Amino acid sequence: MLKGKVIGNIVSTNKLDKLVGYKFLEIQVIEKNELTDKFIVAVDRTVSAGIGEEVLVTTGSSARVAVGDANSPVDAVVVGVVDKKQS
Numbered sequence: 001m002l003k004g005k006v007i008g009n010i011v012s013t014n015k016l017d018k019l020v021g022y023k024f025l026e027i028q029v030i031e032k033n034e035l036t037d038k039f040i041v042a043v044d045r046t047v048s049a050g051i052g053e054e055v056l057v058t059t060g061s062s063a064r065v066a067v068g069d070a071n072s073p074v075d076a077v078v079v080g081v082v083d084k085k086q087s
Helices: 061-066
Strands: 002-010 023-031 034-044 054-059 076-081
Touching (some): 023 054, 023 076, 034 054, 054 061
Parallel strands (some): 034 076
Antiparallel strands (some): 054 076
8 A cells, every 4th residue: 555645636538438437636655754756646436535635545456446346447546535643
């Protein structure tokens, strides 16, 4: 699982039928609590993450399980929003 920060939405009008209705997010990967120069595109089906939020992302076959379709062409899925610690 990865942690990252949502930096943008990606709009794709033309896509595979299996991806219709999916929300695509551009995410900057966080490692050791620091933003990196790595970016991924992840699907958000149920979490409703927004720009600026830190999120948890699962990848690979676990991503396909998370969307409920083992044959889906999805490689990364947002599975949670990170709660901020209160001071």
